[in-house]
Amino acid sequence: xxxxxxxxxxxGSQIPPIIKEMTQEVINKWAEVSTDFNxxxxxxxxxxxTRFGTTIAHGQISIAYLNELMTNWLGEGWICxxxxxxxxxxxxxxxxxxxxxxxxxxxxxxxxxxxxxxxEVFIENQSGERVVSGKAIGRFIR
Amino acid sequence: xNAEKNELxxxxxxVEKEFRPLIFPVDDGFVQKFLETVQDKNPLxxxxxxxxxxxxxxxxxxxxxxxxxxxxxxILLAQDYEFYRFIRVxxxxxxxxxxxxxxxxxxxxFVTIEVNTHNQRGEKISLVRLFIRWPK
Numbered sequence: 001x002x003x004x005x006x007x008x009x010x011x012g013s014q015i016p017p018i019i020k021e022m023t024q025e026v027i028n029k030w031a032e033v034s035t036d037f038n039x040x041x042x043x044x045x046x047x048x049x050t051r052f053g054t055t056i057a058h059g060q061i062s063i064a065y066l067n068e069l070m071t072n073w074l075g076e077g078w079i080c081x082x083x084x085x086x087x088x089x090x091x092x093x094x095x096x097x098x099x100x101x102x103x104x105x106x107x108x109x110x111x112x113x114x115x116x117x118x119x120e121v122f123i124e125n126q127s128g129e130r131v132v133s134g135k136a137i138g139r140f141i142r
Numbered sequence: 143x144n145a146e147k148n149e150l151x152x153x154x155x156x157v158e159k160e161f162r163p164l165i166f167p168v169d170d171g172f173v174q175k176f177l178e179t180v181q182d183k184n185p186l187x188x189x190x191x192x193x194x195x196x197x198x199x200x201x202x203x204x205x206x207x208x209x210x211x212x213x214x215x216x217i218l219l220a221q222d223y224e225f226y227r228f229i230r231v232x233x234x235x236x237x238x239x240x241x242x243x244x245x246x247x248x249x250x251x252f253v254t255i256e257v258n259t260h261n262q263r264g265e266k267i268s269l270v271r272l273f274i275r276w277p278k
Contacts, residue, residue: 020180020181026179026180026181029175029178029179030179030180032175033172033175033176033179033200034199034200034203034204035204036203038212038214040214059218059221060196060199060200060203061180063196063198063199063221063223064176064180064182064194064196064199065180066196067194067195067196067223068180068182068184068194068196071184071186071194071195072184075186076186078195078225079186079192079195079225079227079228080225080226080227080228081225081226082195082223082224082225083222083223083224083225084221084222084223085222085223086220086222087220087221087222087223088219088220089218089219089220134220
């Protein structure tokens with residue numbers, strides 16, 4: 001992490017992915033740190049009677065994973081000036097899922113002397129289904 | 143704790159409605175708990191004594207739910223995040239949320255909330271837009 005830096009990433013370059021295991025413990029910890037105790041997230045008995053049939057992870061956990069993906073890759077070029085745009089939750093993530101956050105460069109522009117990398121970013125589950133998708137724009141710092 | 147709050151209903155929301163500012167201290171205990179929760183081991187945070195930008199997901203939500211709770215069944219359709227500068231451990235963030243769009247379509251309610259956050263020095267930290275299907 002942070003060491004897999006790159007030189008002049010081309011369109012089509014892939015961002016080193018990160019892999020996470022979703023567990024009820026992770027969800028419960030997120031509930032505590034965020035104070036979001038919606039039973040759909042933290043109460044398995046409640047959740048099994050919903051259309052999901054199980055608890056689901058808070059959507060903001062996925063935002064944290066995408067942020068980690070981009071911070072590992074671009075470092076300060078992401079932290080100061082990064083954008084996640086149009087992030088959509090396509091399918092729920094539940095305990096037992098293994099998810100992979102990944103992405104690639106789809107465009108490059110120069111603004112005010114800085115190179116901006118436009119990336120497609122997404123999260124896949126263990127079945128290869130996209131569960132979260134959107135766009136990321138970050139600064140490339142040499 | 144949510145049971146003590148009233149639900150924030152669609153009828154209570156109108157364009158340009160502003161919520162009272164959220165004061166959000168970023169202390170080390172919170173940052174460490176956040177990083178442990180999402181298992182983010184990037185050394186940048188400890189080396190520079192900064193917080194991950196994704197804590198925006200937490201303070202942005204709280205900024206419009208300080209005095210209310212979200213009715214069950216809300217769906218977060220999409221989100222935008224713009225990060226402007228480091229969040230230092232020890233900073234106190236001030237988040238201001240306002241409704242920028244509210245409409246109904248096919249008997250469903252939709253609301254866009256924009257959250258601007260600055261630090262205690264008045265420096266802009268982040269802009270978050272939340273596109274929400276409001277349940278009732």
